[in-house]
Amino acid sequence: MTIRINKVAKGTGLKAIVEEMSGVSLDACYQCRKCSAGCPVAGPAKSAPSEIIRRLHLGAGDELLENGLVWMCLSCETCYGRCPMQINFAAVIDALRSLALARGSKVPEGNMPLFNRMFLANVRVFGRSYDLSMIAGYKLGSGSLMSDTGKFPTMLKKGKMAILPPSGADKKAVRRIFEKAVPGKGKKQ
Amino acid sequence: MKYAYYPGCSSHSTARDMHESAIAVAHKLGIELVEIEGWSCCGATAAHQTDRVLAASLPAANMLLAKQMGLDTVVTCAACYNRMKVTNHEVSSSTDMRARVADVVGQPYDGSVAVRHIVEVLLEDVGLEKLRKSLTHSLGGLKVAAYYGCLLVRPHDVTHFDDAENPTILDRLVDAMGGQSIDWPGKVDCCGGGLNLTRTDMVVKLSGSIIDMAVESGAGCITVACPMCQASLDLRQKDMQKQTGRRYEMPIVYITQLLGLCLGIPPRELGLNRLMVSPAGVLQYLGSKA
Numbered sequence: 431m432t433i434r435i436n437k438v439a440k441g442t443g444l445k446a447i448v449e450e451m452s453g454v455s456l457d458a459c460y461q462c463r464k465c466s467a468g469c470p471v472a473g474p475a476k477s478a479p480s481e482i483i484r485r486l487h488l489g490a491g492d493e494l495l496e497n498g499l500v501w502m503c504l505s506c507e508t509c510y511g512r513c514p515m516q517i518n519f520a521a522v523i524d525a526l527r528s529l530a531l532a533r534g535s536k537v538p539e540g541n542m543p544l545f546n547r548m549f550l551a552n553v554r555v556f557g558r559s560y561d562l563s564m565i566a567g568y569k570l571g572s573g574s575l576m577s578d579t580g581k582f583p584t585m586l587k588k589g590k591m592a593i594l595p596p597s598g599a600d601k602k603a604v605r606r607i608f609e610k611a612v613p614g615k616g617k618k619q
Numbered sequence: 620m621k622y623a624y625y626p627g628c629s630s631h632s633t634a635r636d637m638h639e640s641a642i643a644v645a646h647k648l649g650i651e652l653v654e655i656e657g658w659s660c661c662g663a664t665a666a667h668q669t670d671r672v673l674a675a676s677l678p679a680a681n682m683l684l685a686k687q688m689g690l691d692t693v694v695t696c697a698a699c700y701n702r703m704k705v706t707n708h709e710v711s712s713s714t715d716m717r718a719r720v721a722d723v724v725g726q727p728y729d730g731s732v733a734v735r736h737i738v739e740v741l742l743e744d745v746g747l748e749k750l751r752k753s754l755t756h757s758l759g760g761l762k763v764a765a766y767y768g769c770l771l772v773r774p775h776d777v778t779h780f781d782d783a784e785n786p787t788i789l790d791r792l793v794d795a796m797g798g799q800s801i802d803w804p805g806k807v808d809c810c811g812g813g814l815n816l817t818r819t820d821m822v823v824k825l826s827g828s829i830i831d832m833a834v835e836s837g838a839g840c841i842t843v844a845c846p847m848c849q850a851s852l853d854l855r856q857k858d859m860q861k862q863t864g865r866r867y868e869m870p871i872v873y874i875t876q877l878l879g880l881c882l883g884i885p886p887r888e889l890g891l892n893r894l895m896v897s898p899a900g901v902l903q904y905l906g907s908k909a
Contacts, residue, residue, distance in 0.1 A: 506809035540817035549665035559628035600657035611673035
């Protein structure tokens, strides 16, 4: 595999900040590629875990935040499970996602950040996930209104989707956590 | 046997059947599950993909509630289990994370609350011997593919759930119920659940290949212990059919549903009526214990 990188990376190299955010050192990676061999989405994402690590070694900058694997990674952690050097690549991807959000990087097909925002907005309000409202918010935001709707009537009938919002959580405690951990986020919802 | 029970958000939506069957089975076996009062969401994938401190603080708040009860926490959802275990690891291995989580939650949490998945309780605390004695029905030799997915077994240095590549907890439970756990290669593959709404095509592909492997290995059903796996495999079979042209009719049942059946609990009380793919192929094997 040949990795072509721009001679001029966007911004400064991300390796140091990714290592700090994730608490993971990438120096021990010797490119055995066991992580990539086990990755269920390396093909469709057109990028593999070992490649991301190598790119970070070689000084990749903000352009890496728009790599397909960043939001297609399923956090299945097969990469970490099989790494002979115990490099927690799943934590590295989470750090890249946090950076992508903070720096406003382009969002990929499927818009996972929107899904996460809708999920967390509902948790912030109700203290628990409210699937119906979360899905509606995601569908409105992503414009994928009609996809998958055929399943909803059956799910409602079988009681696999609650109509009423959840109750019973300590909402005050949850609101405090959001306000302290991610201040200023989600207020619009 | 008494535990603090954390049902998780899906227990009121997509995984009502897992919740119902766990409660029914626990009741039958004399396991007392005391629901944690005021529990809130663990943050799931959305939190850990967004912010590391948020992702540890949401589970920590719940484990602090369990700590007040002085009981081990029992979880039915594999994702909640995973987030709680990772949080325990984060706060007990880093003083910095411990301080940040304490600041966000408003009280210190040291990572000391034991978190168990319901199947660990069944196998380790109840034990196969007692289970066998309690059974009234048998799976009658039904071939079952035990599917574990990701969240129970990985990261293994954190979850310590059975074996990372070849777990057998579910297989042992199936065999104890008179079923035949089959040897198959899909046990710890990923169903694609994280992309269920955003990239459904990926879920159909990954879950489809898991069902294909189970079919080729001769399974009559797949048993699971994770709401995300159950949803991906059960909900998407019509989509798989569209993609491959093959017919998919594989029942996807929770291990607690199988166990409930063998304990003589009526199918409705186990939420079996809620499955998308009919469990008829499972029920036809069910017979009185020999």
